[in-house]
Amino acid sequence: KAGVTQTPRYLIKTRGQQVTLSCSPISGxxxxxxxxxxxxxxxxxxxEYFSETQRNKGNFPGRFSGRQFSxxxxxxxxxxxxxxxxxxxxxxxxxxxxGEAFFGQGTRLTVV
Amino acid sequence: xxNVEQHPSTLSVQEGDSAVIKCTYSDSASNYFPWYKQELGKxxxxxxxxxxxxxxxxxQRIAVTLNKTAKHFSLHITETQPEDSxxxxxxxxxxYGGSQGNLIFGKGxxxxxxx
Numbered sequence: 001k002a003g004v005t006q007t008p009r010y011l012i013k014t015r016g017q018q019v020t021l022s023c024s025p026i027s028g029x030x031x032x033x034x035x036x037x038x039x040x041x042x043x044x045x046x047x048e049y050f051s052e053t054q055r056n057k058g059n060f061p062g063r064f065s066g067r068q069f070s071x072x073x074x075x076x077x078x079x080x081x082x083x084x085x086x087x088x089x090x091x092x093x094x095x096x097x098x099g100e101a102f103f104g105q106g107t108r109l110t111v112v
Numbered sequence: 113x114x115n116v117e118q119h120p121s122t123l124s125v126q127e128g129d130s131a132v133i134k135c136t137y138s139d140s141a142s143n144y145f146p147w148y149k150q151e152l153g154k155x156x157x158x159x160x161x162x163x164x165x166x167x168x169x170x171x172q173r174i175a176v177t178l179n180k181t182a183k184h185f186s187l188h189i190t191e192t193q194p195e196d197s198x199x200x201x202x203x204x205x206x207x208y209g210g211s212q213g214n215l216i217f218g219k220g221x222x223x224x225x226x227x
Binding site: 090 | 144146148154155156157158161201203205207212213214215216217218219220
């Protein structure tokens with residue numbers, strides 16, 4: 001069974017631009033969560049989707065948004081990028097809402 | 113909301129020794145406590161988890177203990193090996209009458225096992 005797949009693996013963007021990251025969960029998993037990982041702050045929760053509905057949301061500004069499609073794939077979007085948005089963005093999938101979470105390799109975003 | 117604190121932030125042990133990492137949580141509604149291992153440049157991997165109806169769980173050289181009264185849980189690694197060197201994260205998830213909270217992570221412990 002394929003694991004959680006995130007694309008792209010690396011991105012370099014300029015301040016002010018927007019970016020879309022993609023996450024394909026493990027086959028059969030219906031819940032997807034997104035996290036921002038930085039050296040100083042560790043793993044910070046962004047949002048969680050289950051059955052195409054956002055179930056939980058972290059304390060990030062409205063520039064961070066996401067969605068989940070009917071096939072459980074998820075995307076997150078960051079608009080008006082800032083230097084501080086440079087981080088590793090990880091998604092995790094679970095069979096059900098609240099289940100064991102399995103992480104993808106992440107997308108390394110660098111904002112210059 | 114939930115807050116998870118993890119100690120120590122760095123831990124260095126000799127190969128063969130035991131390592132213990134401790135986490136405390138604030139929300140008494142938390143009922144699921146996983147531990148993740150993240151090697152350099154790799155994804156976090158679930159290594160063991162425990163639910164609030166269990167006090168201890170073991171899997172070969174690793175074990176997790178949970179004290180609900182004190183709101184803390186610990187990861188124990190025995191007979192450490194160099195390949196155990198990594199950053200370990202604890203996490204907690206709350207359940208509010210069937211509505212699942214999100215996973216809240218500790219800030220991580222960098223474990224170094226010296227040969």
